Amino acid sequence: MEPRPPDESGIPDPSAAETPSDSGSVQSVVREASPDFLPALQGVLDLLDGVLAQELVVDRVASRAVLAQVRALFQDVDFDQLSPRGRTFLRRIVRSLSDLHLLPEEEAEGRLQRTRKAVAQRYRQGPDPGPDLTTAPKRRMDAPVRDRSSDAATAIGGLRGVGPVTADSLATIGIHTVADLLHHLPRTYQDRSTATPIADLEDGEYAVVVGTVDKVRSGRGRRVRFLEVTLSDETGTLLATWFRPPPYLFKAFDTHAEVVLMGRAEKKGETLRMNHAEFETAHRAEGRDEAKGSGDGLHSGIVVPIYSLPSGLGQRSLRKLVHQALGDFAEGVADRVPGGLRAQLGLPSRSEALAALHFPEGPEDLPLLRAGKHPAHEALLWEDLFILQVALLRRRWALRQRGCAAQALSRATDGPALRDRLVAALPFELTGAQVRVLSEIDGDLDGHKPMQRLLQGDVGSGKTIVALLAAAPLLEAGQQVAVLAPTEVLAFQWWERARDLLEPLGFAVALLTGGQGAAARRHNREQVATGAAKLVVGTHALFQDGVSFHQLAMAVVDEQQRFGVFQRAMLLDKG
Structure with a gap:
């Protein structure tokens, strides 16, 4: 097998080191026989440590300098004595450092740290990372069938065609696994199943056009290179233009070839244009890409998904990755x-x-x-x-399995109950709805399962007095009740109302807020911890680590939507 020429990394392709054995297997030379392999990795580690320690701004000049030093370290490595795995590893290092200047500063630093971690891990493995034996199919039809039951939670790097650069790019939009990619749904769709005649194109319309290449022209204008293709059908002519085109685009169009263009039409005078349109050439439409397994038919002739893209990745590339992920991991x-x-x-x-x-x-x-x-x-x-x-x-x-902290049945029986005395002290009579709600709450308190009840009513409908009356049997039984308010103003209003009702009857009410002085806060915490304060009103200070209750039986959360689930759970855990 003749090795393919080196790519831009300067390192020969890994397939050059594979030698078929008599059994039909490919035995890769795993032990890195080149004596300069590990010293080169050590040099890369030292270089990356220096760059990270100095917190250099990775601009184009710095990126090229780092890349040049890495390539210089690899010059002494005898690649003929490296295994395919070793060569692939060195190629990945070069590729991961080749476009640092194109990334935002934080992403570039993250790339450097991940590269440094990978190099350190490979260096620790020494010259012999382990066996590498793969079975090579004698013919294409003997290749193993794709495993469609693969775990989609695998890292995105496990998807064919996703290297470290692409993985870093996908990570910027939250795609870290194949499952993340599968759940990255299209933001919209384009109907490319029907072609529009050029004469029927409207300004600003997204359309699919099929025509013949009449002329291909390239040049440079105002320091920007461009490629212009003149396309025509039976009804008219269209100019397709690409600015700063990639090198492959100059060889993509042949005169008299049939081309499918997909893009937004712009009318300037009598001329119709498409800038940076997607395209399919005739040889692709005839299935050349399908023969190569590149996913022909994904970009034209169908309803095409349009995705939110990370930097450095186009719609066609992401579409192919999603199609491959569906085939291998769906x-x-x-x-x-x-x-x-x-x-x-x-x-x-x-x-x-x-x-x-x-x-x-x-x-x-x-x-x-x-x-x-x-x-x-x-x-x-x-x-x-x-x-x-x-x-x-x-x-x-x-929560039900944990049992209930409240023991409302052990309420006092000597003299009028606390709730009755509170009701008698009110300057108004309870409404029928308030009485009904209190009865339902009593039913919950008399049970053996934790209560989770939402009390809903308009402003001024009496929710505060219902909550205080619901807490009365628990206070009378010697247990504690906490009232959590979202602001200090609301907490102070609760505290004043509860103090006016309960303290004349011998029940202390404590207030805990973040704005209290150290002495007052320390005193109130002691009252809560010893059980001297039966009703505790406070803000977020209630569920801080320094607050402990003697016997918390019920929590009342005012405007509960303003507290997080975990915040409410922290308060309940104190009961």
């Missing part, structure tokens, strides 16, 4: 809804829903897809809600 996406329930509701599986959203079958579904109301959207949303409901039920069950 069945590895966990389906959380039981099969019987899914069949009863007529919902597609999660993998089927993802496939339908990434690559729709036809333009008839476009209105639903663009509105987010396609059955596949509903299936994903329903599954997410199902998972949330199951999680809430599990949490509620776990």
Whole structure:
């Protein structure tokens, strides 16, 4: 097997070191026989440590300097004595450092740190990282079938075609695993199933045009290189222009060849233009890409997904990665809804829903897809809600298993009950709704399961007095009640109201807020910890580590939507 020439990294292709054995296997030379391999890695480590320690701004000059030093370190390495794995590793180092100046400062520093970590790990493995034996198929038809049940939680680098540079780029938009990529849904769709005659194009319209290349012209204008292709069909002529085109684009168009252009038409005078349009040439349309396994038919002739893109990655590249992920990992996406329930509701599986959203079958579904109301959207949303409901039920069950701290049945029986005395002290009579709600709360307190009740009412409807009256049996039983308010103003209003009602009857009320002085805060905490204060009113200071309750039986959260789930849980854990 003749080795392919070195790429821009200067390191020969790894396939050059593979030698077929008699058994049909490819035995790669794993031990790195080159004596300069490990010293070169040590040199790279020292270089990266210096760059990270000095916190250099990685501009174009610094990036080229770092890359030149790395290549100089690799010059003494005898690549003929390296295993394919060793050569691939060195190539990845060079590629990861080649475009640092194109990244934002934080991303460039993260790339350097990840590269440094990988080099250090490989250096610690020494010259012999372990065996590398792979079975080479005798013919293409003997290649193993793709495993569609692979775990989609694998790192995005496990997807073919995703190197360290692409992985870093995808990470900037939160794609770290193949599952993340599969759930990176299109932001919109374009109908490329029907071509529009050039004469029918409207200014600003996104369209698909099929025509013949009449002329190809390139040049430089105002210090910017450009490529201009004149395309015509039976109805008219269109100019397609690319500014700063990549090198391959200059060889992509042949005169008299048929081309499919996809882009936004612009009318300037009598001339129709498309700038930076996507294109498919005739040889691709005839299936050349399919023969190479590059995913022909993903960019034209169908409804095409349009994604939010990270820096350095185009729509075509991301589309191919998503298509490959669906083929290799779609069945590895966990389906959380039981099969019987899914069949009863007529919902597609999660993998089927993802496939339908990434690559729709036809333009008839476009209105639903663009509105987010396609059955596949509903299936994903329903599954997410199902998972949330199951999680809430599990949490509620776990809370019930912990038992209830409140023991309202052990209330005092000598003389009128505390609630009766409080009601008698009120300057008004309770409404029927207030009496009914108090009765329901008493039913919860008399049970053996924790109560979670939402008390809802208009401003001035009497929610505060209902909460204080609901707490009365617990206070009378010697237990404590906490009132959590979102602001110090509300907390002070609660404290004043509770103090006026309870302190004349012998029940101390404590106030805990962040704005209190150190002495007052220390005194109130002691009152709460010893149980001297039966009702405790406060803000976020209530669930701080320094606050402990003697016997917390009930928590009242005012405007509970202004507190996080974990904040409320921290207060409940003190009971």
